[in-house]
Amino acid sequence: MAVTIKDVAKKAGVSPSTVSRVLSNHPRISAETSRKVKDIMDQLGYHPNIMAKSLVSKTTNSICIMLPKSAEELFSNFFFMELIRGIVTQASRLGYDVLISSGANEKEEIEGVSRLINGRRVDGVILLYSRKDDPVIDFLHENGHHFVLIGRSEQYPDILSVDNDNVQASYDATKHLISLGHERIGFVSGPPDLVVSKDRLKGYLDALHDSGLEMRPEWIVEGEFLQDSGYRAMSFFMNLPNRPTGIVLIDDVVSFGVLRGLHELKYKVPEDLCLVSFNNIPLSELSTPPLSSIDIGIYNLGYTASQVLIQSIQNNNDKSYQKRQIIPHRLMVRESSMYSISKK
Amino acid sequence: MAVTIKDVAKKAGVSPSTVSRVLSNHPRISAETSRKVKDIMDQLGYHPNIMAKSLVSKTTNSICIMLPKSAEELFSNFFFMELIRGIVTQASRLGYDVLISSGANEKEEIEGVSRLINGRRVDGVILLYSRKDDPVIDFLHENGHHFVLIGRSEQYPDILSVDNDNVQASYDATKHLISLGHERIGFVSGPPDLVVSKDRLKGYLDALHDSGLEMRPEWIVEGEFLQDSGYRAMSFFMNLPNRPTGIVLIDDVVSFGVLRGLHELKYKVPEDLCLVSFNNIPLSELSTPPLSSIDIGIYNLGYTASQVLIQSIQNNNDKSYQKRQIIPHRLMVRESSMYSISKK
DNA sequence: ATCAACTGTGCAAACGTTTTAACATTTGGA
DNA sequence: TCCAAATGTTAAAACGTTTGCACAGTTGAT
Secondary structure (H helix, E strand, C coil), rough: CCCHHHHHHHHCCCCCHHHHHHHHCCCCCCCHHHHHHHHHHHHHHCCCHHHHHHHCCCCEEEEEEECHHCCCCCCCHHHHHHHHHHHHHHHCCCCCCCEEEEEHHHHHHHHHHHHHHHHCCCCCCEEEECECCHHHHHHHCCCCCEEEEEECCCCCCCCCCEEEEEHHHHHHHHHHHCCCCCCCEEEEEEECCCCCCCHHHHHHHHHHHHCCCCCCHEEEEEEECHHHHHHHHHHHHHHHCCCCEHHHHHHHHHHHHHHHHHHHHHCCCCCCCEEEECCCCCCHHHHCCCEEEEECHHHHHHHHHHHHHHHHHHHHHHCCCEEEEEECCEECCCHHHCCCHHHC | CCCCCCHHHHHHHCHHHHHHHHHHCCCCCHHHHHHHHHHHHHCCCCCCCHHHHHHHHCCCEEEEEECHHHHHHHHHHHHHHHHHHHHHHHHHHCCCCEEEEECCCCCHHHHHHHHHHHCCCCCCCEEEECCCCCHHHHHHHHCCCCCEEEECCCCCCCCCCEEEEEHHHHHHHHHHHHCCCCCEEEEECCCCEEEEHHHHHHHHHHHHHCCCCCCCHHHHHEECCHHHHHHHHHHHHHHCCCCCEEEECCCHHHHHHHHHHHCCCCCCCCCCEEEECCCHHHHHCCCCCCCEEEEEHHHHHHHHHHHHHHHHHCCCCCCCCCCEEEEECCCCHHHCCCCCCCCC
């Protein structure tokens, strides 16, 4: 059917081994033979069978991405697509293919990843999230598979990971409000089982503490990465007797919910409430008013994750490289936080 | 190293063939043998080697998605992620893995897809876009590969494709404005080399024609799927002597650009200009005012594309199924178009 | 009792590569 | 001139499956 290495060999009058060596640029092949074989390949339209190659070489030149079920959420769409773009771009540059796997729950996720990695279909895995106590991480770690985590693991501090300095980023966002004179600052967090929620909360608390500002439990609200959470947080905050004048939010989409609510209730942003959030998705400069946001370099996170994973696959033993990569963040100040509080 | 079918066979005291047959639920295997072999598999932690299986069965149980370089554009992020989710979900349900491929230009795209499909790494391809005269389609069609197009091909009308009835959808959007009394209606299109731009333009023109309304060339503007295009179209329209009172736009993100411009210039939506656009991305109900938009069922497009492709792979010969699937669309009327023009 | 059909299993070839070891030829230093 | 090293190529085994064919044993209708 398809043309194989044997067909090429026969037509070129050499052995299959020679053809194989031409393919891999083996140093001991003469220039003449190489030329001739390559011509025949073109002529016959030869394409190496990747499966056969993988079978014998025990390496697949592909990696897989675990897409969490939470990718269904609104927030995730931009974030994950951007991550995937970064991953695919760098992987492809390094000659790797990318598979996407997903599962409806943790059990399915493990089954999927196990099938792919134990079935020798992929050489490594990228995890796009970091839950606390994640059994998928347990599985990969215990069995010594190659993987990299986008985010941070509390269970295994020394695994390969690519992350932002979320504590610092949140510290920066909070300090930004403090520098504008805000003294009552709220925080809208994400699901408590995500490490990122914890880290950003810590940065917020640190900043308050360092500035000698009051921290009140009722100024901290938990939610999802959904605009509804923002809406609800807004209602809650605005009804407090001594309400915050500024808030830090875990994600831009949550901010959109807050904006919508404030608009409905005829509040003004930033005069009545200042907002700073995370992720700097493209629409955050399109909202009314435009949102101040911490750019976390999503594409760069994905790009670097590919890089790190493939490096680890290729230098199986070499432990010299950095285990944990930190992608720099950057506060984009826009109208939603441009309001100074004058002290009375 | 890893545990193979032979290890299982030896331990179970049967032949490798029997183990293989247990794996594929061959009818002639006795219940007792099957039980025993399966126990041993669990005990040994056996996982079939997918590569070896593919090599002999000449089928990979995977498909690939060609991610166009335009995925870098803003609009695309939500759209493509949603498509991918649909594709991956259905593929995984049918036991297929999904690979993502991309290329910086058409040449790279063809090389990538050729390597994967000729290298027998994937059984079929899903194309996420439909350009006019696309060489990737030429390549796939000429070589008789399995593929499905999300969109429509002008070159090959009878290839497998999943699409909306974009002409009708655009007709509906335009009719909606007409039914509110609008008589001067503009259209903001996308890049002219995309089939979808052409189809939506046609629906708009048909609707005007059927209602006996005037069509003016200056009311039709071409752009990209970017908010900047919307901004520019807005400036252009609002400076016309006899400007439109309503416009149909190729994409929600373009509408965001229009909204921003109108807001800056203190125009009111929908009073000064009514908007209806396409795709109904989640943020379109969050904008001020919320956008009227045609929901095209993005997830469903992806889901169906998987379904159709895999069906075609599995029934290689059977030509009985529908070549072209149309996903229903639905107009979501929101505030941006809720303004009737009274006849004078 | 006979034989056809069925049931359950094993043997061995095949899938398309890579790679080890071996071989033949050439080169060049002493 | 001789031998060691370098160069270029090949034969054959291996990777882990699937599957057509063969075979033995059982069943059941005549």
